[in-house]
Amino acid sequence: MRPDWSIFRRWEGLLLILLILIVGYNALSTPGYLTVGNWVNLFQLSIEKIIVALIMTFIIINAEIDLSVASVMGFSACMMGFLFAGGMPMEWAIAGGLLAGFVAGLFNSFWIGIVGLPSLVVTLAGLIGYRGLAYVLLEDRSIGEFPAWFDRLGQQPLIGPFPLALIVFFVLLIFAIIVLQYSGFGRYVYVIGNSKDVARYSGVRVRRTKMILFVVSSTVAALAGILYAARLGAVRGDMALGFELDIITMVLLGGVSIFGGTGTMWGVLLSVLIILNLRNGMGLANFSGHVQTGVIGVLLILSVLVPNLAGTVQAALKRRRARTVEVVAAE
């Protein structure tokens, strides 16, 4: 039986090869790289972004974008800090932070679903506006001194070697894979991303699907923001500033088309692993954080440019072959 190589022609296959190369290189050059402790640490350093990347995958496959996630993270965490500093018990403050994210999501969905504005504009306004609300709440103060159990949840392992944020991520990941790849709702997300009109004429409730996604997106972002606050042990108006670019890069590098309709959760998972290992490897090799960001920027552009160029070359080759065949046939 011939082995099935077709997976390597798909985007996920390329990502898998890249990942194996990077992990292999890191493992050979750094002893102790492949230990559980190092990998937990690896995830822990960007876990909040990865959690948001899961829901961002749904949004981009749906041919929309949510630029406001990082600001919602900051806004929700600041709301939590604000309520806590105002004397509310921590549990209620956390609920208040989550509620703030949920309301932000409802607000985004209203403008996108009911008024019908492009999500790029709505969430650009959200990016500026929710960040602004975070500053309104805390001005230039920083709020810390949370109860010890809260800081411990963010920083200490909860089950085995895994801290809470990592467990939240794994649960959400399994849930996201099931919903996106194996449920009716997931199929709708793809169908709408492929063609909004076709979806509507086929009886898919386009508006409702989009609105659900944006509410979930902001709520998940709020959860991530609170986890981030627990890890840092303090909240400030500018927390999670600029995270949206990293999050979107993770999703796009995973083979999700910015025009919607294509991409899988597996691809995004691979791209997350690549980015984490690449950053970690470059960090170990003493490259600054800025260089790491630059390299990921290059990778992002190449991830679309290379398949495009390959497609062009392939088409040209096919044309030439067709011409040769014609010539041979004519003779």
Add this chain to the structure above:
Amino acid sequence: MNTIRRRFQPEQIRELVLIALIIGILIFFGTQIDNYFSPRTFTRISTSVAVIAVVAVGQTLVILTRNIDLSVGSIVGFTAYIVGTILSINNDIPPVAVVLMAVAMGAVMGSINGLLVAYGRVPAIIVTLGTLAIFRTVLVEISGANSVLTNELPRWLVNLPPVNAFTLGPLDIRLLFFLAVVVVIIFQLVVSYLPWGRRLYAIGSNPDAARVAGFPAQRIIFTAFVLSGALAGLGGFMFLARFGNITVVAGQGIELQSVAAAVVGGVNINGGLGSPFGAFLGAILIDVLDNSLIRWLAISEFWRDALLGLLILLAVATDTVIMNRLRKVWARHELQVSGDGEPPAEKGGAGYAA
């Protein structure tokens, strides 16, 4: 009503509304803030609007073609820093050469974006998200974390911001603001009258039709990115002149401000609608609000960004809801005219692509 219809296009009415809104905001803050209507307020607003206006014009050219340029903030920072460094090493470079150098540097970076978008067929949001990071990385790496300092710069540059182009009654028109206005006027004329400018609208409103019609879409999109980069380079020069002290994070956030100015000014994010003049008005509106909220004692200045976000939403919502209705009224009118056997009215201004 008919005379209004014949005289104006919906887009021009939108610009009038924007002007009315700016005047309304000015009057409101005039009643709230002591000594608001002073030449100093005008100087303050006109100085800070200059940089963002120039960048927003470039952004408009790109958005008109249904693309977006998120790298302009990094280009502004890059040119401001590099030109500043070169000037602090060699104080004797003539001013004109300095400006040209900044513009050329921006154009080179813009052409990288343009090549990848137009010829590499990579979506603009991906390319410019990438170059946003890449240009900044290159800057941080070559800078070695040093800063450009005002006292190392030549005198003429440090003394440039308070120089007046001319005075208008009690108002001082600063040279940098005047430069920005000239840029706006030039590009307003370009997009209104030159074939290249009209094609920006054609490509943005229907890329497929533009290609079928035989427009060199790739070349036009490429040029739009080069110009956006060049204008960001000019913005970098103005940024350097205005602040003097430049760190490696200079210009961060200008990409979103320029998009916000364009969108508030009626440039449609889906391409094909809007004008540099509109983006200029959008930049002014945002800046007036910015500068006034800082001085308004009724609410904390921290409300600034929250209100700005809401303003963008309202501006775009008005655009989609009211403008669509207006355009329908105009279209119906034109349909009637052509139905009577007369040629449809000459379309002017930005209404071409509607």
